[in-house]
Amino acid sequence: MKKYSYKDLSADDLNLLCQRPKMDFRSIFGQVEPIIEKVEREGDAGINYYNQKFDGAAPDPIVINPQQKKVSLDSEIKQALDTAFDNIYRFHEAQLPAPLEVETMPGVQCKRVARPIERVGLYIPGGTAILPSTLMMLGIPAMLAGCSTIVVATPPKSDGSVADEILYLAKKIGATHLLKAGGAQAVAGMALGTESVPKVDKILGPGNQYVTVAKMMLQNSEAQIAIDMPAGPSEVLVIADGTANPAFVAADLLSQAEHGEDSQVVLVATNDFDLNICLQAIEHQLTELPRQEIARKSIEQSFSVTVNNLDEALDFSNRYAPEHLILQCQNPELYEDQIMNAGSVFLGKWTPESAGDYASGTNHTLPTYGYARMFSGVSVDSFLKQITMQQITANGLKNVGPVIEKLAELEELEAHKNAVSIRLKEIKKNI
């Protein structure tokens, strides 16, 4: 872990520290393009070609209806999934927007109503482990929003099957299709549609750089899809003061570090935080981790910044715009208003980041790579669009009409003006 002191850092130094490792998108574009093209040309067969190549399985059929499948789960796992599900459901249910109605002028009624995005694709990474938590994070808001076609895509195991936990949750969130495919081929299948994969309107979910690049390329293509957000490696920034427990801080840093060698781990600590004890705790805890090697590499590339006070800490954090921000300090709630850029925030010693990853209720699909400056994490809103409506009475048009006429004239759009004038004439006639 490299160590810096905030007071020695120039503005340029700060900017450099806040930069994430460069992603070479261009070269990945070149690798992903043929995958998209093959899926576009060959449909299901194209997807299965890459399934076989990358995951060693070519499931047939590649799409199943999860609602027709029976699943049996270990009861403890089922209970844990159900409890997490309920918490996530509760927090997301509260996000359902109420219709909004404003009479902006007498007789001019404006409103806004939400409608579900009808067809959505949820990408659930697989690989070495299964990630049922991600299916809850994407599926629960999709279900609450009322999306009618929900495609869940996840890489098949080498025998062509999908984990029972994934199936269980796919049923529970009301998924209509389960696509046994991962990578850029899964994204392309959902964006373009194939014989058995319905074309969707929006694709959400985390993934490796091929998945991310496929989403980015397809959002700029004639496939006409939206995506949740661009993605980079996962990140945590921990702010600790003298009251923080160094072993807890170590555990939180490591829980980020184990995600991958490219995980971004940042510690911002006041002078009275015992950094050395924390580093020792990291060493000690590392030895017990199955993913020790990955976590160690990530920790080696991480850094700490020593600050004079929490205001400096928050200033640095806002510049960095971390995906996850942990405040292990006295009265962390006092600093809430100073937090400007972050994906999700964890306040106080009993709030580990893994709570938000799994079960507290907040979403874990969050902006990384500095995108927390302008993107929100996934929420019910991610599965809705807002439509505005307006209804004007004859009296209302008498009030607002002359303004429209004047401005349309100013913008040299005579037909826009006439759509009002012709009506105002009719109103006058009837008086």
Next chain:
Amino acid sequence: MKKYSYKDLSADDLNLLCQRPKMDFRSIFGQVEPIIEKVEREGDAGINYYNQKFDGAAPDPIVINPQQKKVSLDSEIKQALDTAFDNIYRFHEAQLPAPLEVETMPGVQCKRVARPIERVGLYIPGGTAILPSTLMMLGIPAMLAGCSTIVVATPPKSDGSVADEILYLAKKIGATHLLKAGGAQAVAGMALGTESVPKVDKILGPGNQYVTVAKMMLQNSEAQIAIDMPAGPSEVLVIADGTANPAFVAADLLSQAEHGEDSQVVLVATNDFDLNICLQAIEHQLTELPRQEIARKSIEQSFSVTVNNLDEALDFSNRYAPEHLILQCQNPELYEDQIMNAGSVFLGKWTPESAGDYASGTNHTLPTYGYARMFSGVSVDSFLKQITMQQITANGLKNVGPVIEKLAELEELEAHKNAVSIRLKEIKKNI
């Protein structure tokens, strides 16, 4: 205007009718790329090179602080702008989200708070006419959201100046910078930053295909910006029944048609609507329009669909997903719940679309090209991001901790589990 009858249309026919004219993005990518590269390399000088080339002016300085400028406006224009401003302000102010707080389990407190996107760029097209209305539609929500850096970009006139109406509104919405540039060069300047243009986090606003492609390319680049939405030509779909006034319908179709030859104009009418009278009214009104030639070409490429009832009309409209949807029928409010895909909706005979373009209060920056299936128009939300926060008590962690441990174990993320276990041990010790 081509005429179709809904009952004769197969599913494939319907899909074809709902397709928009193909945009050849790839060839435009090739034209826009060198512009972005030159601006990246040369900064202000790069912008002014293209300013000179495309707009015949190279203003110096290219960025001014609108707050320091004096503006004098015709009093009637000022009054019209102010009234429209107030209506738009009122409707958008009501969109400011309240913080949301849910205790998902005893001791597990989750919340969501909104923060402004700090630096935004607002693109205001210019060209033949000025478009102060677009500056209100982008600037008012930016102002309400509390964005701290607001860059307004608009093409300069040939003498290097900018219209007083634009200056007036730039001051009023609190713009910090006015960039005298249009096209891809303006977008590149805001996305990348130059000597005098601050780099922004998000770029919003309509524009021609070069502007759109520049936004799309830059959102996929290391510039790390968000954009409001992809854009195509403007669109209207009018649903009319026998009670609709054919001259009003004609006026609404024409107010869309005058935007450009590529404007998409669709009429969906029940059998009892007098289509012939409407077509005559179009001819008659056309002759009085300064933009007659443009509107005529657009109307020639437009089409009507005759339906048996309003349910069919709404089914077609939802498939089409128009930017603007006008319902000129009896009791239009009865059909609100059936509207699934549209940007903004205009209900009833006294509600011309131009009301929403200028002054009723709703936003006119709306999804086109079928993107109304998954994008919302610009709103206060477009200038905010939502941050989730959570705070768990020791008791709360005793409640939710075992669930996190179980799920982290299932996903083989031992350090995630340990971040909880180490805390639960500490809690036990202290009992």
